[in-house]
Amino acid sequence: MTYVIHGATGAQGAPVVSALAAAGKAVTALTRNADAVVPHAQVVSADCSSAEELARVYRGADGVFVHLPIASEEDRLAYAHNIVAAVEEARPARVVFSASGAPAGAGSAGYQVLGDGPVSVLADGLAGSGVSYAVIEPQLFFENLLLPTVLEAVRAEGVLRYPLRVDFAVSWASHLDIADAAAALFQRPDISGVVSVGQYPAITGPDLADAFGDRLGRQVAYEAISPDAFRASIAPLFGDGPAAGVAESYRVTDTLPDRSIVPERSAQKLLDLTPRTTSQWLADVGL
Missing domain, CATH: 3.90.25.10 (UDP-galactose 4-epimerase, domain 1)
Structure with missing residues (x-):
C-alpha cells in the first residue's frame, strides 16, 4: 500500500512527497519522466491524458494526491475527466485534491460547483465517486x-x-502548507469536502x-x-x-472584495494546523 503523488517533482507535489516520507509512508511519485529521481519514493511514469494509465497506478493505493497542471483549459478539462474515471475504476482508499487557487467554495455537499471548468469537474466527480475525498482550497500561493x-x-x-x-x-498559503494539510487529510477520512488553507486574517x-x-x-x-x-x-x-x-x-x-479563507472550513479549525506567516515562509525557503 502506498500514497500516489501527482506532479511529484513539481512545486506542489514534491513537498507532499517529503511530508509523507518523513512520516514513514510508502510513496509512489507519479511523473511523465520515467527516468526522474525522487528521493524516498518509487517513481512510476503515467500521464493524465490516459485514464487507463492512471487507474493502473491508483489501484490499491492508500491515498492519491492530485492537482491539475498548468496547461490549456481544454487539456485541463480532459485531465479532470480522466482522473475521475481512474478514481472510479481503481477505487483508491482516499483522494486529496488541491484546487491550486481556483475557487471551490463550501456548500451543502462540502463544496459548491462553480461553473463547468476543470476544477469543478474534478471536485464534482470526486464527490460523486463514492471514494473518500477532500478538496484543499488555497487562495494564492506565496x-x-x-x-x-x-x-x-x-x-x-x-x-x-x-x-x-x-x-x-488575501489568505496567502505556501506549497509547504498544502503538503501539511494533505498529509493530515490522508489520516482524517472523517473530513470531506473543502478545507481552506491560508493565513487568517x-x-x-x-x-x-x-x-x-x-x-x-x-x-x-x-x-x-x-x-x-x-x-x-x-x-x-x-x-x-x-x-x-x-x-x-x-x-x-479584481471583481471580488477579497480572497480570504472561510474560518469555519479552515485547516486551523478542522486540522489544527496553522499556516505559515509571510515571514515564516520566507525563512523556510531561505530567502
Whole structure:
C-alpha cells in the first residue's frame, strides 16, 4: 500500500512527497519522466491524458494526491475527466485534491460547483465517486512571489509588483502548507469536502512588501500592476496560453472584495494546523 503523488517533482507535489516520507509512508511519485529521481519514493511514469494509465497506478493505493497542471483549459478539462474515471475504476482508499487557487467554495455537499471548468469537474466527480475525498482550497500561493520577474524587481529595485489592488486582502498559503494539510487529510477520512488553507486574517500587498523588507533588511514598496502586464511578464516562462489564463484569473479576482479563507472550513479549525506567516515562509525557503 502506498500514497500516489501527482506532479511529484513539481512545486506542489514534491513537498507532499517529503511530508509523507518523513512520516514513514510508502510513496509512489507519479511523473511523465520515467527516468526522474525522487528521493524516498518509487517513481512510476503515467500521464493524465490516459485514464487507463492512471487507474493502473491508483489501484490499491492508500491515498492519491492530485492537482491539475498548468496547461490549456481544454487539456485541463480532459485531465479532470480522466482522473475521475481512474478514481472510479481503481477505487483508491482516499483522494486529496488541491484546487491550486481556483475557487471551490463550501456548500451543502462540502463544496459548491462553480461553473463547468476543470476544477469543478474534478471536485464534482470526486464527490460523486463514492471514494473518500477532500478538496484543499488555497487562495494564492506565496511561491508566486518567487517568479523571476517578481523577485528580481524586489531585489534590484525594492519594489514588489503584483496584479492585486493595494487594499486587496488575501489568505496567502505556501506549497509547504498544502503538503501539511494533505498529509493530515490522508489520516482524517472523517473530513470531506473543502478545507481552506491560508493565513487568517488575510493580508494586503503592502503587508507582503513589509515582510520582504524585514527579511532583506531594506525598504520594499508594493506596486499594483495590471493583469495584462503580469501576463506579459510570465508568458516567456509558461507560454502564451497558460499566461492568458492566469491573467484572466486575476481579472476575475479584481471583481471580488477579497480572497480570504472561510474560518469555519479552515485547516486551523478542522486540522489544527496553522499556516505559515509571510515571514515564516520566507525563512523556510531561505530567502
